[in-house]
Amino acid sequence: MDERFNDFQAKRMEIFRELVKKRWKGQLKNEDLEGLVNKMKDKYNYNEGDIPFVKNHIRLAMGLNPRRDTEFSDELKEVRDLNCVKGPVVTKIDGVCHYCGEKFEESDCYGSCKYEAQVYKRSRGPVIVNNKCLSCGKCVTSCSFGAIADKIEFMPLVDFLKDKDTVVFASVAPSIVGQFGDNITMGQLRTAFRLLGFKDMVETALFADILTIKEALEFDELVTTKDDFFLTSCCCPVWINLTEKNYPKLFEHMSPSVSPMIASGRILKKLYPNSKVVFIAPCIAKKAEAKDERLEGAIDFVLTFREMEEIFKALDIRLKELPGDEKDQASFGGRVYARTGGVSFSVKTVVNRLAPRRLIKFKAKKVDGVKDCKKILDDISNGKDIGANFIEGMGCEGGCVGGPRTNIDKDKATNIVNEFGEDSLIMTPFDNMNVVKILKELGLKHIEDIIGDNEAAKILTRDVKKLVH
Structure with missing residues (x-):
């Protein structure tokens, strides 16, 4: 070479x-x-x-x-x-x-x-x-x-961060914890983003909590016989794209929910008109998702963990020396969206709360990596009994913690994500009062209305009428 x-x-x-x-x-x-x-x-x-x-x-x-x-x-x-x-x-x-x-x-x-x-x-x-x-x-x-x-999306963002009249939020993926050092807290990262000119740092896991409730209600409504099944995870654009482009019949069983990233952008912009939202993630596919014409406008820029590390270095922002502004925004369930099985665990906790006496029990199957995602879709297409009615797919091995632009090993990242989830004072999405507050501000009086015919429900729903080629 x-x-x-x-x-x-x-x-x-x-x-x-x-x-x-x-x-x-x-x-x-x-x-x-x-x-x-x-x-x-x-x-x-x-x-x-x-x-x-x-x-x-x-x-x-x-x-x-x-x-x-x-x-x-x-x-x-x-x-x-x-x-x-x-x-x-x-x-x-x-x-x-x-x-x-x-x-x-x-x-x-x-x-x-x-x-x-x-x-x-x-x-x-x-x-x-x-x-x-x-x-x-x-x-x-x-x-x-x-x-x-x-492409790296920071250069056009600089002017917005320096403009005092522009409100810019950092929506950070659940897998961010531990990516910038073993002893760097989320509160220290929040301080760092504010030093860069962001209004605040928000856990995308909070919006994962909202979508967990939505998917649990959808599962309860759609899976009523032993032959029914439900595909997710809405959070992974690789899984979504693989299914939509190659398995259109199976895509009809895919959750209609937008990803937590898109939900964070849409909701923040609804609550703070004219604001900008930047998603921070380990994922190149998220850059493409933000540009899908059916979703564009929710997220203005996407930066990866690797890129953020270089930004902190270039601007001499020393995370370990910063004071921490700690906030508990998301539940254990929302935070473990970062790793394989996290979505299934989170949705199951809410399904069991919503319908504890369901005749058709929640049975999850989790796959990660494109090879295994493709295999399970082939198996379902060929009529093979996979023994599950809730199928979670993640394009990267290990889930988002195994993304292409992470800074640390996926096994170490998984352990840190689990520990951070356990540190939350909120155990399940159903217990998150931040969710209740946001849904009220969006005009919902009852949590079940999240899958109804209203503006708030539309914010959280993907347009599946046309496929971008």
């Missing part, structure tokens, strides 16, 4: 970190972009033929599409004018695939989409087929040369 490109993920974060420093100070100019190119060229011995590749990684780190132009021109103006980063999220960058050598089968990216869209071999490397792509991010993280990459 060519050492100039080996471990390009780290080099990519170095580029991003340098851009953050300049952009945050309002000092980023075209000559700075050229200076960054020259810095990378000198440090890693890139040749002149590699410069377009480096420049396109700078563009992606700014949230822009790669270009064929060799010179920087209006990129900085484009960033300033962006209200949101446009798709596609995952893109191919020309210029380095030939360094992998002739034997494509020995490359890191070979087979990374084996159970999804396939990364097809062509004369100039992989081809991303966007109407098949699940945006899981496996191809991105498996390519050590940086030939496939996702």
Whole structure:
């Protein structure tokens, strides 16, 4: 392998970190972009033929599409004018695939989409087929040369964070706990986000609690015989996309709920008109979900844990030195959405409270990783008895804690998530008074109305009438 490109993920974060420093100070100019190119060229011995590749990684780190132009021109103006980063999220960058050598089968990216869209071999490397792509991010993280990459959405966000008249919320995924250090509390993260200009940090697990109640009511209503079954998890766009694109008949059994991410954006914007909502997650697929035309407008920007770590470093925000502002916003059930089986556990606690004498008992089956998700969908399609009526799918192994942009090992992350869930003063979504308060503010008098014909219910429901290709 060519050492100039080996471990390009780290080099990519170095580029991003340098851009953050300049952009945050309002000092980023075209000559700075050229200076960054020259810095990378000198440090890693890139040749002149590699410069377009480096420049396109700078563009992606700014949230822009790669270009064929060799010179920087209006990129900085484009960033300033962006209200949101446009798709596609995952893109191919020309210029380095030939360094992998002739034997494509020995490359890191070979087979990374084996159970999804396939990364097809062509004369100039992989081809991303966007109407098949699940945006899981496996191809991105498996390519050590940086030939496939996702856009970073922080650069256009900076002006909103610095504008005192714009309210910006950070909605943080349940898997965030422990991602920035063993002894870093959620309260310290809340302080850090406020230092960055966010109005507040909100646990997305709170909105998972709301959707748990909704899915429990739907399960109770729809699963009434031994042949009925219910597909979830609404929180995983990889699972949703896999089912919707490849198993349309089974998709009819999928929960109509939006994800907790989308619910957080819609509800926060309903309660705080004209606000911006930024989702912080381990997931590349969440960037794509936020851009689905059926869901767009709920979430303005998505940042990953890996990107947030670089932002904290670039701006010298030392988490361990910050005071903590601790709040108990979500239940144990909502917080363990972060790992495989968390959704099933949470929904079951509410089903048992709603209908303790149900004749058809709640029987869950949990699968994770695209391979196993595809297998169980094939089994159901072929009429195989899987012994369950509630099927939870998570695209990443281990659940969200195994996402492509996490900072720590998934087993360690799972343990931390479980401990954080147990620390909650609220055991189940049904006991969360924050949920009751939000639903009242949305105009619901009775919790059962969450699946009724009203505006609040529509906020929490996905439009399944059309599939984006």
